[in-house]
Each structure stands twice: as C-alpha cells, then as structure tokens.
Amino acid sequence: MASHIVGYPRMGPKRELKFALESFWDGKSSSEDLEKVAAGLRSSIWKQMADAGIKYIPSNTFSYYDQVLDTTAMLGAVPPRYGWTGGEIGFDVYFPMARGNASVPAMEMTKCHYIVPELGPDVKFSYASRKAVNEYKEAKSLGVDTVPVLVGPVSFLLLSKAAKGVEKSFPLLSLIDKILPVYKEVIAELKAAGASWIQFDEPTLVKDLNSHQLQAFSHAYSELESSLSGLNVLTETYFADVPAEVFKTVTTLKGVTALGFDLVRGSKTLDLIKSGFPSEKYLFAGVVDGRNIWANDLASSLSTLQALENLVGKVDLVNETKLDEEIKSWLAFAAQKLVEVNALAKALAGQKDEAATLKGSDHRRATTVSARLEAQQKKLNLPALPTTTIGSFPQTLELRKVRREYKANKISEEAYVKYITEEISKVVKLQEELDIDVLVHGEPERNDMVEYFGEQLSGFAFTANGWVQSYGSRCVKPPIIYGDVSRPKPMTVFWSSLAQNMSKHPMKGMLTGPVTILNWSFVRDDQPRFSLLSFDTDEVEDLEKAGINVIQIDEAALREGLPLRKSEEAFYLNWAVHSFRITNVGVQDTTQIHTHMCYSNFNDIIHSIIDMDADVITIENSRSDEQLLSVFREGVTYGAGIGPGVYDIHSPRIPSTEEIADRISKMLAVLDTNILWVNPDCGLKTRKYTEVNPALSNMVAAAKLLRAQL
Ligand code: GLN
Ligand code: ZN
Numbered sequence: 001m002a003s004h005i006v007g008y009p010r011m012g013p014k015r016e017l018k019f020a021l022e023s024f025w026d027g028k029s030s031s032e033d034l035e036k037v038a039a040g041l042r043s044s045i046w047k048q049m050a051d052a053g054i055k056y057i058p059s060n061t062f063s064y065y066d067q068v069l070d071t072t073a074m075l076g077a078v079p080p081r082y083g084w085t086g087g088e089i090g091f092d093v094y095f096p097m098a099r100g101n102a103s104v105p106a107m108e109m110t111k112c113h114y115i116v117p118e119l120g121p122d123v124k125f126s127y128a129s130r131k132a133v134n135e136y137k138e139a140k141s142l143g144v145d146t147v148p149v150l151v152g153p154v155s156f157l158l159l160s161k162a163a164k165g166v167e168k169s170f171p172l173l174s175l176i177d178k179i180l181p182v183y184k185e186v187i188a189e190l191k192a193a194g195a196s197w198i199q200f201d202e203p204t205l206v207k208d209l210n211s212h213q214l215q216a217f218s219h220a221y222s223e224l225e226s227s228l229s230g231l232n233v234l235t236e237t238y239f240a241d242v243p244a245e246v247f248k249t250v251t252t253l254k255g256v257t258a259l260g261f262d263l264v265r266g267s268k269t270l271d272l273i274k275s276g277f278p279s280e281k282y283l284f285a286g287v288v289d290g291r292n293i294w295a296n297d298l299a300s301s302l303s304t305l306q307a308l309e310n311l312v313g314k315v316d317l318v319n320e321t322k323l324d325e326e327i328k329s330w331l332a333f334a335a336q337k338l339v340e341v342n343a344l345a346k347a348l349a350g351q352k353d354e355a356a357t358l359k360g361s362d363h364r365r366a367t368t369v370s371a372r373l374e375a376q377q378k379k380l381n382l383p384a385l386p387t388t389t390i391g392s393f394p395q396t397l398e399l400r401k402v403r404r405e406y407k408a409n410k411i412s413e414e415a416y417v418k419y420i421t422e423e424i425s426k427v428v429k430l431q432e433e434l435d436i437d438v439l440v441h442g443e444p445e446r447n448d449m450v451e452y453f454g455e456q457l458s459g460f461a462f463t464a465n466g467w468v469q470s471y472g473s474r475c476v477k478p479p480i481i482y483g484d485v486s487r488p489k490p491m492t493v494f495w496s497s498l499a500q501n502m503s504k505h506p507m508k509g510m511l512t513g514p515v516t517i518l519n520w521s522f523v524r525d526d527q528p529r530f531s532l533l534s535f536d537t538d539e540v541e542d543l544e545k546a547g548i549n550v551i552q553i554d555e556a557a558l559r560e561g562l563p564l565r566k567s568e569e570a571f572y573l574n575w576a577v578h579s580f581r582i583t584n585v586g587v588q589d590t591t592q593i594h595t596h597m598c599y600s601n602f603n604d605i606i607h608s609i610i611d612m613d614a615d616v617i618t619i620e621n622s623r624s625d626e627q628l629l630s631v632f633r634e635g636v637t638y639g640a641g642i643g644p645g646v647y648d649i650h651s652p653r654i655p656s657t658e659e660i661a662d663r664i665s666k667m668l669a670v671l672d673t674n675i676l677w678v679n680p681d682c683g684l685k686t687r688k689y690t691e692v693n694p695a696l697s698n699m700v701a702a703a704k705l706l707r708a709q710l
Contacts, residue, residue, distance in 0.1 A: 010041065010061070010062045010063060011041075011467055011468075011469050011475055012037075012041045013465055013467075014465060015467050015475050016037055016041060017037060017038065017041060017064075017473070018473040018474075020033065020034050020037035020038070021034065021064065021473040022473050024091075025095070025099070025473075031090075031091050034064075034091075039138065041062070042059075042062050042135065042138065042139070043138075043139075043142050046059070046142060046144045046146065047142065047144070050143075050144050056147050056197065057139070057144055057145075057146045057147065058148075058149045058199065059132075059135040059138075059139045059146035059147070059148050059149065060131060060132040060135045060136065060148045060149045061149050062135060064094065064095075065094070065095070065098040065115065065471075066098075066113065066114045066115060066471065066472075067114070067151055067201075068115060068117065068151060068156070068159055069097060069098055069107075069114065069115040070131055071117075071151040071156050072097070072115070073089040073093075073094055073129035073131070074127070074128065074129045074131065074132065074150075074182065074186065075125045075126075075156075075179055076089070076124070076125055076126035076127065076128030076129075076182070077117055077118075077119060077123050077125060078093060078097065078128070079107065079118050079163060081104050082097055082104060084128075086126075086128075087128075088129060088130060089128050097115060098115055098472060099650065099651055100648070100650075100651035100652070100653045101652070101653065102652075102653060104653075105648060105651060106648065106650065106651050108161070109471060109650065110599065113471035114159065114471075116159070116160065116161050117156065117159065117161070118161060118162075118163035118164070119157070119160045119162065119163055119166075119170075119172055119175055120162060120163040120165070120166035120170060121166070121170065121174075123163070123175070123178075125175075125178050125179050125181075125182050126182065127182045127185045127186065132148050132150060132186055132190065133148075136148045136190055136193055136194075136195055137193050140193070145194070145196070146195075147195075147197040147198065147199050147234065148190050148195055148197075148199070149198075149199040149236075150183070150186065150198065150200055151200075152202040152220075152235065153176060153179050153180060153183050153200075153220050153224075154173070154176065154202065154204070154213070154216045154217050154220050155200075155201065155203055155204040155205070156179070157173050157175060157176060157179070157216070158172070158173075158204040158213065173216045176216055176219065176223075177223070180220060180223050180224060183224060183227075184224065187224070187227045187228060187231070188227060190231075191230065191231060196231065197231065197232045197233075197234065198232070198234070199234040199235075199236055199260075200233070200234070200236065201236050201238075202235055202250075203237065203238060205217070205242060205246050205250060206237055206240035206241065206242055206243075206246075206262070206564055206565070207564055207565065208243060208566050208567075209243070209245070209246055214245065214246065214249045217249055217250070217253060218249060218252070218253065218254070221235075221254045221255050221256060222255075224254075224255055225254040225255035228255040229255070231257075232257045232258060232282075233256045233257050233258065234256075234257070234258040234260055234282070234284060235253060235256045235258070235259055235260065236259075236260035236284065237250070237259075237262065238260070238261075238262040240262065240563075240565055241267070241268040242261060242269050243565075244268075244272060247269070251276075251277065251281070252278075257280075258281055258282035258283070258284055259277075259281055259283060259284065260283075260285075261273065261283070261284070261285065263285050363578060363581045363582045363585045364581055364585065364613055365584070365585055365587070365613055367589055368639075369613060369615060369639050369640045370639045371589065372589045372590075372615055373592075373615060373639075373640070373641065375589040376549075376589070376590055376591075376592040376615065378590075379549060379590045380549065380550070382437050382438070382506075383437060383707060384674065384707050384710055385673070385676055385677070385678050385703045385706060385707055385710075386437040386438060386677055386678070386703075387435075387437045387438070387677070387678045387679065387699065387700050387703050388436060388438040388439075388440070388508065388618070388643065388677060388678075388679045389431075389436065389440055389679055389680060389683075389684060389696070390552075390596050390618055390649075390679060390680060390681075390683045390684070391440050391442075391443050391508070391510045391552065391554070391596070391683045392442060392443040392446070392683035392685035393427045393430075393440070393442035393443070393444070393684050393685070393692065394684055394685065394686075394687050394688055394689050394692055395444065395685050396689075399419075399444055400447075402416065402419050403445070403447060420444050420445050420495070421498060423442065423444040424441045424442060424444060424495065424498065424502070425502055427440070427441065427442035427444070428441070428442075428499060428502045428503050428507075431503075431505075432503060432505065434693075434696050434697055434700050435700050436505075436696065436700060437505065437506075438505065438506050438507075438508055438550055439499070439503055439505045439506065439507050439508065440499075440507070440508050440510060441495055441499035441507060441510070443510060443683070443685070445495055448476055448477065449512045449516070449554060449683075450476070450478065450479060450512055450516065450517055450520045450521060451476075451477060451479060452512075453491060453511075453512050453517060453535075454479035454481075454517070454521065455479075456487070456488075456489075456491045457485050457486065457487055457488075457491075457535055458483070458484075458486050458487075459481055459482065459483040459484050459486065460479045460480065460481055460485070460521070461479065461480040461481075462477070462479055462480070463477060463480070465477075466478065471650075472650075474686065476520065478520050478521050479521045479522070480521065480522045481518075481521050481522065481523045485535060486535065487534075487535040487538055487539065490538075490539060490542045491511075491535075491539055492509060492510060492539060492543065493539075493542050493543055493546050493548075496509045496510070496543060496546070496548050497547065497548065500546075500547060506550045506592075507550070508548075508550045508551065508552045509543040509548040509551040509552065510551075510552050510554070511536055511539055511543075511551065511552070511553045511554065511583075512553075512556075513536060513553045513554055513555040513558075513579075513580055514535070514536055514579045514580070514582075514583060515555050515557065515558050515561060515576045515579050515580060516555050516557040516558065519557040519560060519561040520557055536583040537582055537583050537584075537585070537586070540553070540584050540586075540587060540593075541586060544587055544588065544591050548591075549591055549592060550591075550594060551584070551587075551591065551592070551594065552593075552594035552595065552596060552618075553580065553584065553594070553595050553614075554595065554596045555576075555580060555596070555597055555612075556597060556598040556682075557598070558580075558597055559597060559598070559599045559601070559602065560598075560599055561576065562605065573605060576608070577608050577612050580595065580614075581613055584614075592615045593615050593616075594614060594615065594616040594617070594618065594641075595612060595614040595616075595617050595618075596618045596619070596682075597618075597619050597620065598620045598682055599620055601627060602619060602627075603627055603628065603630065603631045606631050606636055606638075607636075610636075610638060610640070613640075614640060615640055615641055616641030616642070616643065616677060617641070617642050617643070618642075618643035618677060619642065619643065619644050619645065620681045620682055621644035621645045621646075621681060622644075622645045622646060622647050622648045622663070622681050628644050629644070629666065629670050629671075632670040633670045638671075638675070640675065641675050641676075641677055642671060642676065642677065643676070643678060643679040645679060645680055646660045646663045646664060646679065646680065646681075646699060646702070647659075647660060647663075647680055647681065647699065648681055649680050649681050649682050649684055649687060650682075652687070652688075652691055654691055654695050655695060655698060655699075656698060657698040657701045657702045658702075660678075660698055660699050660702035661702040661705050661706060663702075664676070664678060664702055664703065664706050665706060668706065673710055678699060678700075678702070678703040679699075680695070680696075680699065
C-alpha cells in the first residue's frame with residue numbers, strides 16, 4: 001500500500017501567502033514578490049511530502065484565491081466586464097474577478113467560499129491559464145514527480161451559474177462539449193511534460209445527482225478517454241458517502257483507472273465497495289480524516305483497510321498523513337476548510353436521540369414576532385428603514401498590536417482597557433456622525449468571532465498556528481473543543497455596557513451563536529454536541545439585565561453547515577434552529593434579538609430561517625443578484641425584520657448612494673417598509689476606514705433618500 005494526499009494547505013504555516021497577497025493588493029509589493037512567496041510555499045510542501053515518503057504528491061492544489069476560479073481561468077471563461085482580451089490570464093484579470101476593484105464588482109462568492117463561474121451560451125472557452133502544467137513542471141524541476149489535480153469538467157459546470165442576462169434555466173451541462181477541448185489541451189501538455197498520473201476532483205459526486213447529470217459524467221469521460229490513454233487517471237470524490245446510483249456510474253467511467261472515496265464520512269460507500277468494486281481499478285481509500293485534528297483511530301482504519309484488501313485485489317493506495325508533527329497539524333487543519341462544508345452532519349448521526357428530546361421540548365419565545373416588534377418599536381423608536389452595521393469596524397495594525405501585546409503580558413490590563421475604550425469611543429462617535437440608527441461597539445477586543453468566545457469558555461483549547469483558509473487571504477484558527485463547555489463568567493457584558501453608556505442610540509450586544517461556534521471548531525467525534533449549548537443563553541440574559549435592548553447573535557456559519565445530501569438536511573436544520581432559539585427563549589418582548597448570516601443562497605432554507613424566530617435578521621445578499629428577494633416575490637410569508645446586505649464588504653470598492661438606493665428600492669418592491677433594515681453585507685473588520693467612511697455615509701444617505709419618498 002502506498003500513500004496519497006488529496007490536497008494540502010496553501011497559506012503556509014505562518015500565513016505567508018496571506019501577508020504576501022495583502023501586501024500585493026495594497027500595492028506595497030510587486031507581482032514578482034508575490035510569486036516568489038507562492039513558489040517558496042509550494043516547494044517546501046512538496047519537499048516535506050517527499051521527505052515524509054508520500055508516494056502520490058499532488059500539484060496544482062496551490063491557488064492564489066480558489067481552485068474553482070483557477071479552473072475558470074484555465075478555461076478562459078472570464079466575464080466580459082473584466083476586460084480580458086486574450087493571452088495567459090494574469091493577476092490583473094484574476095484578482096478583479098475574485099475581489100473586484102475600483103470600477104468592477106467581484107464575481108459572486110458562494111457559501112463554500114469559491115468564486116462562482118458565470119456561464120452562458122456565448123462564452124468562448126479557450127486554454128487561458130497554464131497553471132496546472134506550470135506547477136507540474138515546477139515540482140518536477142525540484143525533483144518531485146507529482147499528480148496534477150484538475151477540477152473535473154462536470155463538477156466545474158455543476159458548480160457554475162447562468163451569467164447575468166442568461167435564462168436561469170439555461171442548461172449549464174450543455175456546455176460540456178465546449179470545455180472538453182480545453183481539458184484535452186491541458187491533458188496533452190501534462191503528458192508531454194511527463195505526467196504519468198492525473199487526478200480529477202469531482203466533489204459533486206457525493207450529491208444527489210439526477211440521471212441527466214450522471215449521464216454528463218459518463219459522456220465527459222468517454223470523450224476524454226483517448227486523450228487520457230497512457231495515463232493513470234484518478235477520479236476523487238470526498239466529504240460524504242457516494243449514493244448507490246453515483247457509485248454505479250463512477251465505477252464504469254471510461255478512461256478512469258483509479259477511484260477515490262471518503263471512507264471517514266459515512267460507511268455506506270464501504271458497503272458499496274464490498275458489494276462490487278471493479279477488479280481492474282485502483283482504490284484510493286480515504287481513511288484519514290483531513291477535516292478534523294483528532295488523531296486518527298488507527299485500529300479502526302486498519303480494519304477498514306484489511307476488509308478492503310480481502311475484497312479488492314488492488315487496494316494499493318491510502319490517503320494518510322504520516323508526516324512529522326508540525327506539518328501533520330497544519331496539513332490536517334487546512335484540509336478541513338479547504339472546501340468548507342458541513343462539519344456536523346455526520347458526527348451528529350449518533351446523537352439523534354438527544355436531538356429528538358430537544359425537538360420534543362419546543363423552546364420558543366411565547367409571543368409572535370409582530371407583537372414583539374411593536375413592543376420593541378415603542379422602546380427603540382427607530383425611523384423607517386433603520387440603518388445598522390453587522391458588528392466589527394476596521395481593525396487597524398495598531399489595534400492588532402495592542403491586543404497582541406496585552407495577550408503577551410507586555411502591556412497592563414489598565415492600559416489595554418483604556419486603549420479599547422478609546423477605540424470604542426471613536427467607533428461610536430463615527431456612527432453618530434454618520435447618523436446610523438442602531439450602533440455597535442465595533443468588536444475591537446475580538447481577534448476572531450469564534451476564538452474570542454472560545455477563550456472565555458472552559459472546554460476549549462487553542463493552537464498557535466493552526467490556520468485554515470476561509471477565502472482569499474482570510475484565515476481563521478478554529479478552536480478545539482475537548483471537554484464540557486461552560487461559561488465561568490459573562491463574556492461581552494463589560495464592553496457592551498461601556499459602549500451603551502457612550503450613546504443615547506441603542507447599542508447592539510454582539511454574540512457568536514452556538515451553531516457557528518460548533519461549525520467553526522474542531523469537535524471531538526464522540527462528544528455530545530447538545531450538551532455544549534447553554535453558554536449563549538446565560539450571556540443573553542446577562543446582557544439584557546445590563547440594559548442592552550438589542551442583542552445580535554451571529555449565526556454566520558449556519559448555512560455553511562448544511563449537509564451535502566438532502567436526506568440529512570432536515571435533521572441538521574432542526575438542530576440548528578433549536579440551538580439558536582434556546583439562546584434567547586427567555587428574553588422580554590422588548591428585547592430585540594437580531595441574528596446575522598453570511599453566504600448567499602438562502603432560498604432553500606428560508607423556512608428554517610423564519611423558524612429561528614429572531615426579531616431581525618441581517619443577511620449577506622449583495623453578491624448573489626437578489627436571489628434572496630425572489631423568495632419573497634414568490635410569496636413566502638415573512639413578518640420579522642430583515643436587512644439584506646446593501647453592499648459587498650468583501651471588496652474594497654465604494655458603492656455610490658444611487659447604487660445603494662437602487663438596491664433598497666428593489667427590496668421595497670418585495671418587502672414591507674416596516675420590516676426592512678439597511679446594512680452592509682457583513683462585518684467591516686477587514687476593510688479600511690478610508691473605505692468604510694464613504695461607504696457607510698452613502699448607505700445612510702440612500703436610506704434617507706428612500707425614507708423621504710415613503
Ligand atoms: N459580528 C461579526 C462581525 O461583524 C460577524 C462576522 C461574520 O458574520 N462573519 O465581524
Ligand atoms: Zn457575515
């Protein structure tokens with residue numbers, strides 16, 4: 001048996017790529033500087049894997065942003081607004097697609113943090129980024145013969161959306177014959193460069209595919225078969241069990257000589273393999289969990305492998321992470337978030353009984369949301385279309401430094417409190433000057449929305465460098481939950497009440513919700529998750545007692561945790577909705593509970609969102625072409641407050657007043673005036689004040705413009 005690694009982290013152990021990207025984006029370093037850092041990271045990981053004795057080492061798993069965007073570039077599928085005129089795609093086209101620039105907004109980013117390809121009948125595909133071949137050659141020149149990895153052609157199309165102006169119902173899969181010629185060129189170049197293996201990542205193969213979609217897989221591989229001849233071809237699936245129908249299709253794909261399955265998340269695939277795996281193909285058995293940090297249960301992996309060996313002649317290859325300690329930790333970490341999907345669904349399966357109990361006791365506020373909103377309005381006295389922000393304000397280098405020094409005991413608590421108090425005071429004054437209605441304290445004391453809470457709860461552990469990529473250059477360091485969770489003392493009351501005392505405007509208390517904390521932590525598989533939930537309930541109660549009338553409980557990652565398979569969705573959503581409701585079931589009617597959710601595409605879970613029974617939800621929206629609004633247009637009954645983000649905070653671009661006003665009027669066409677809030681898409685932490693000040697000023701101006709027309 002030989003070992004294989006499906007993918008690897010690209011940020012670098014100390015987030016070298018992040019810093020290189022941000023410095024390049026800020027114009028502080030050249031493209032050569034950035035390329036040099038990137039090449040250094042690639043070479044060190046290839047060498048480490050080679051030294052660790054890994055036989056099948058991947059290439060083209062590095063990315064400056066994400067692999068789906070890389071594939072869009074490879075295929076030359078650049079939307080016209082980015083002004084690309086042909087030739088090899090460079091940073092000047094690639095980064096504007098990812099992040100926008102002063103004149104064009106970015107492409108949509110989806111919940112799994114990839115940039116969604118926009119395709120239509122007129123897209124001209126051409127071989128426009130030689131990244132896969134270049135990386136293969138680069139590794140080879142370092143003495144490492146790698147397995148180049150490509151996003152499979154059908155998965156690429158299934159991850160795309162119809163471009164603006166193209167019918168939503170446009171059959172994306174009909175483009176398959178247009179992209180295959182580009183794939184053939186890439187394959188030919190890889191062969192010519194000496195590759196003997198090629199890996200196609202087909203993550204969509206764990207989804208519930210219909211026969212038309214399955215047919216597209218068979219068709220694509222048949223078309224590629226002659227180009228692939230002479231190569232070993234691995235089709236890799238991951239993150240869940242493969243449905244039986246899909247298994248039938250993948251085991252008969254033409255040209256494919258090896259199949260990779262995730263045997264950690266789900267046991268059904270193993271049964272399918274046992275009942276019939278083609279004897280002439282290699283099996284890549286995924287037995288080491290790349291998405292959790294807990295040591296692999298070697299005994300159980302071993303017995304899986306033994307069982308396979310008895311059944312399949314050629315179980316030759318095993319994904320494993322027998323690497324030295326350092327690389328092992330960050331390798332496993334990054335794999336977890338490489339493509340962000342549900343961390344919960346599978347591990348939850350064992351705890352369904354507990355969930356049933358939870359469901360039985362219906363934790364829900366006693367009154368209806370409309371009655372509560374009325375009571376709250378009496379107290380808060382807000383104008384129509386109230387303005388607010390999502391919580392964080394820009395975190396300057398100086399602020400980060402102060403926090404770091406305080407943590408390292410280099411400055412006193414007194415000096416720290418003084419600094420943070422001043423920071424809050426600046427943020428409060430700024431919001432008053434901007435005439436925002438519901439204020440926030442700006443979260444200057446928080447380094448990360450999960451870590452901040454984890455550090456104050458017992459049962460959490462932290463790593464120094466366990467960074468995982470969130471998207472682009474953004475990284476997070478998920479905490480590790482190792483024991484029972486409890487809250488020794490209030491976590492946010494000090495800063496929130498201090499901030500409230502600085503202003504007559506309502507100040508939003510700001511908490512991270514339980515679902516998000518669990519989704520963004522490494523939780524031991526054997527831990528009963530339902531026992532981990534009560535900390536926010538106590539915190540909400542304490543905030544209310546301290547006179548905070550508006551409390552936001554962020555569930556940024558609720559959508560992200562949605563299982564890949566339909567059959568598991570209901571269970572997850574039920575659990576998530578209940579977990580959220582428990583946090584605020586006991587508050588008075590006059591206390592306004594907000595929640596905030598990141599990522600687009602809420603249409604399929606809108607009923608669960610409503611069932612969360614929050615008074616107001618602010619929701620990321622501006623990058624998804626008003627998909628959200630279409631739900632309301634189709635007549636979903638909705639009575640709670642809602643603030644679909646009016647501008648994209650992921651981009652440095654400053655939206656104009658007219659543009660925001662236009663967005664708000666579109667919202668008013670579908671939503672009642674008295675429930676609509678005006679706010680950005682998400683927190684402002686990663687933006688600069690030079691971007692935030694004019695953007696918020698335009699946002700408030702737009703709200704006022706529309707108020708005047710009511
Ligand atoms: N309150 C958080 C902030 O503004 C929410 C962040 C998020 O949703 N990711 O930073
Ligand atoms: Zn958000």
